[in-house]
Amino acid sequence: MKVIDPHLEVEARLFADGVTFVGAMDEVGRGSAFGPCSVGLVLLDAHAGAFPVGLRDSKLLSESAREQLVAPLFTWVSDFAVGHASAAEIDEFGLTAALRLAGHRALHEVSLRPDVLLLDGRHDWLSPPSQGSLSGPVYPIVVVPPVRTIVKGDLTCASVAAASVLAKVARDHLVRDLARQFPGYDVENNKGYVTATHAAALRRLGPSLHHRVSWNLPAHDMTATTTLGLA
Numbered sequence: 533m534k535v536i537d538p539h540l541e542v543e544a545r546l547f548a549d550g551v552t553f554v555g556a557m558d559e560v561g562r563g564s565a566f567g568p569c570s571v572g573l574v575l576l577d578a579h580a581g582a583f584p585v586g587l588r589d590s591k592l593l594s595e596s597a598r599e600q601l602v603a604p605l606f607t608w609v610s611d612f613a614v615g616h617a618s619a620a621e622i623d624e625f626g627l628t629a630a631l632r633l634a635g636h637r638a639l640h641e642v643s644l645r646p647d648v649l650l651l652d653g654r655h656d657w658l659s660p661p662s663q664g665s666l667s668g669p670v671y672p673i674v675v676v677p678p679v680r681t682i683v684k685g686d687l688t689c690a691s692v693a694a695a696s697v698l699a700k701v702a703r704d705h706l707v708r709d710l711a712r713q714f715p716g717y718d719v720e721n722n723k724g725y726v727t728a729t730h731a732a733a734l735r736r737l738g739p740s741l742h743h744r745v746s747w748n749l750p751a752h753d754m755t756a757t758t759t760l761g762l763a
Contacts, residue, residue, distance in 0.1 A: 540690050552578075621669060
């Protein structure tokens with residue numbers, strides 16, 4: 533597969549139009565069955581300069597390469613944050629509302645305010661719905677700037693790629709911590725995605741407190757558990 537180099541063309545046009553701070557956001561953990569969904573947010577100003585060497589969409593980088601990018605990214609961006617929404621919140625409110633909650637939490641954490649926000653994908657899941665739901669989550673009080681969605685933004689847009697890397701590193705650290713508390717699912721290696729080993733563990737052990745039980749998880753085989761307990 534040809535590696536696409538990200539660029540700063542979108543950000544440069546926005547700065548030329550008078551924007552002071554460009555925000556960029558990307559999510560990770562959407563398809564995981566364990567742990568939170570996480571949303572990375574970075575802010576850039578017109579003086580940011582060239583992005584760190586080796587920056588790519590987090591999915592194209594090894595774990596060690598992502599870790600090595602963290603310190604250069606902290607220096608490059610004007611501000612950053614990662615927001616999380618737990619498995620329980622995903623179960624209660626649904627994935628879209630949970631992503632919005634994680635994004636709003638990230639916006640609440642930064643000290644600077646973006647004038648516009650670049651969001652990976654086709655769908656604006658960050659902006660509040662036109663009609664609020666009484667059963668939805670309680671969002672932090674934040675001002676959501678105008679959102680521009682960019683298809684394959686994590687591949688082509690350097691600021692979105694930076695958000696994806698910081699979100700992935702933060703979520704991986706969090707999931708590894710949870711794996712030590714809830715061993716047996718191989719989460720330290722699969723990061724919560726349902727591999728064959730993870731599926732076998734779910735059938736044997738049932739879901740943990742950090743599994744998304746509203747999802748179509750492999751059913752807990754009580755017979756297998758009982759047999760193992762008697763062995």
